[in-house]
Amino acid sequence: MTEYLRRSCLEADDIAELAKRIGGSVFAPDDAGYAEAVAAFNLRSQHRPWLVVAAATTADVQAAVGFATAHGMPVGVMATGHQPFPVTEGFLLITTGALSTVEIDAERAVARVGAGARWKDVVEPAQAAGLAPLHGSAPDVGVVGFTLGGGQSPFLGRTYGWAADHVNSIEVVTADGALRRVSAECEPELFWGLRGGRSNFGVVTELEIGLFPVTSFYGGGLYYPAEDIEAVIRAYFEVVRDAPDALTCSLAVLNFPPVPEVPEPMRGKSFAHVRVTHLGSDDEAEKLILPFRDIGSAVVDTVGRHPYVEFAAVHTDPTDRFPYEEQGITVTDLPAEAIDVIVRDARRAAGSPVTALEIRHLGGALARRPGEAAPVAVREAVFSVWGVTAGPPEVVNAGMAVLDDMLRNLTPWSTGYVYTNFAGRDDRAEDVFTAADLQRLRTLKQFYDPHNLFRANNHNITPE
Template sequence: MTVTHFSTAELAYLQTRLTRGCRVITPGDEDYDEARRAWNLAVDQYPALIIQAQTPSDVVESIRFAGDQRLSVAATGTGHGVIRNADEALLLHTSRLAGVRIDPTAQTAWVGAGTKWETVLKAAQMAGLAPLLGSSPDVGVVGYTLGGGFGWLGRKYGLATDSVNYFEVVTANGEHLRASAAESADLFWGLRGGGGNFGVVTGLEIRLYPVTTVYGGNLYYPVESAGKAFALFRQWIADAPDELTAAFTLMNFPPFPEVPDVFRGRSFAILRGCYCGPVEQGEALLRPWREWQTPLVDDFKAMPFAEVARISNDPIDPIPALTSGAWLSHLDDEIIEGLVQHVVPHHGPPALLFSEIRHAGGAIAAVDPSTTAYSHREARYSLQMVAVVPTPESHANAGHHITQLRRALTPHLHGGVYLNFLEGEEARERTPQGFSAEAYARLQKLKARYDPHNMFGHSFAIPPA
């Protein structure tokens, strides 16, 4: 792949504008390959230039340099969530803009752009508070929040993006703004759900919640019981309290030596969830499941919210992955039949690692949909599909299975998508489905105001109006 090269004079001039310690990495440098790597190892990108910012002023100067050179800008804090490769772009690393300040009285946290949720979670729990992180604390705060952010406290406290008080963001003209309900309110609206389309976030302030102990975990059942387990799940969540966020999962564990014996090479139907009310009520809530059928594995229990990662056990180390998703309009038997047909292996190894249906609604749906760019709050059931794809052949095979599964579920699809569950070209192709028609049109007008030349076009596909 052809990569733009810069003269020694251009790079020297750029370095004078950056703070000491801010790294500028070019394709000829020894650490270029490491710096361009994403968390998803299926991503193979070749930036024209990589800058590892040390301060917000480095972000400002980097964006101004990109404007002078007519480069697009792709920002990354932790390497997650690549939508459009940073080929021929300026890849701006914000991982060194990390840090957390907790205000226990105000129940807020200021978070630097390069911070992972695990850092926020640890600091907040020491103050008896909890952030609205997702299933993995290893993910960066900013990218997750810009796309919405639906985690295990979602039905009780809403989306991560709903709990933002303000963003600190550098726009395409190199201006460092604060976007809140009172300042640059239009930008504040767009950043909450619109992704990284309008600038590079250098920090944000979020609200925290009084959660220290939850009742959470997994119940594993034989995959042959998936139909009956799904029917119970559908009935069980029909009148579930908002304190419960739950999911139904079909999981195929790989036959790797590091996988525990009880799971290795086997498939399961799994109930997983998190109840943030009194523990004894959580125990009572699980009683119908334990009375229906004794699980093969039962690890539901009271736990410190600091250990919430144990519910999903998402991988931490980088892997080559393919992920997709959709909102479901309802749950019925045809859905579980389709999932079993396309997710559970019948002949040979499985194409997908898992599929998961997560129950939404509650506090997510209670927010006025006009207050944020995030859309489809009325949707109640989110479907995610994930595959590990170490080779081009496995990538193509998994993509085929996902397409076939989506086709089989077409009568049951809501029509919208949760964009945080999409990556790569699919995320760009389906961006309009991530928003209501009104929100998407408003986002395009906002794009025309803040980024008319699409400098930040490596996020969701929102062309300027």
């Protein structure tokens, strides 16, 4: 404790006093429970804060922010820790996992969601009311981080738009310790900035989000062997070229490790994984994906009519913690020359240290701008190309070198911006916001957080 207190300039009595005011828990680095409290889903993003406040209530968050302000400590926020931010030490980390309440208002088609809730916590009760949220591909991702990073739903996004545009109100604790409920009518500028700026302006403790009348979908996954990668990619671009907004389709080249946890047909092999979600009729969906059917029988085919609660089976994202790095790029419509580049690099990705190389079709409602649109820089993008490498450091480093080279090859067609939720560890605010939005965000930061208290564990927006 002595070395920790010396480095952090905190007094043991100060920490003890904070602990008395907290209904949750307070951990210093040498306390039992500290390691679990700071454990992120991404095992390569294990931060080393001087203090952790595991908030159990909104009042805990206010007390933690007040303590940090009084002691000149930067603040970071974490719910699940999926995104790889630069590893930081010397700050106060507020974890919000316990703030996981979910309330569904079926009459208004909205959900009130606590800061620690995950998508699986929302989808099931929403489905009981015949509704669905604009969620991501993984059930264990946090609702707040996903939504306030723009929120591109690979299921409903092309039909309804960005999740950030369908936030009705936000409860947030700002740097002065005040609890504010902001909306388009109440403190509209802060409401705008939070819907993209995430934890740069305060600790969000609750969202009210819109829900949509969807109870089933026609879709699933198609797995093709590595030798069919080129045929699958060319079929993919044929399918999405004039696709209706009701169809969402993505494609990933996957390299499965040779471990017992992977089913025998996939173990140690490479595949092209097509993910399909269609909100129309079964017959219409089959007509739209006919180019994939023409390739031949897939090794695995789960495409069919599914209840919406089975959404996680489409992408089959991992649910256990693991170490990884990710990086993405967004691109404009891809001409034949660019598709040839993707084919070449996708074949190169198969059998490489890259764990997954993914192409997502955007457009549709994602390209349409509502009145006071959230600061999402990639609305003009037609595709997102993203990759991830998982494993021990030497594998991750090798995979990221390959991935960086692949994404660089798509630079001629880049929008110049990265989708916030797919940004890598070294991406900055300038990479995820347009210049005009970033200037407006910095002015907002100057007003609500002039000392840049909220500068850890985010794409930091500095005050003007």
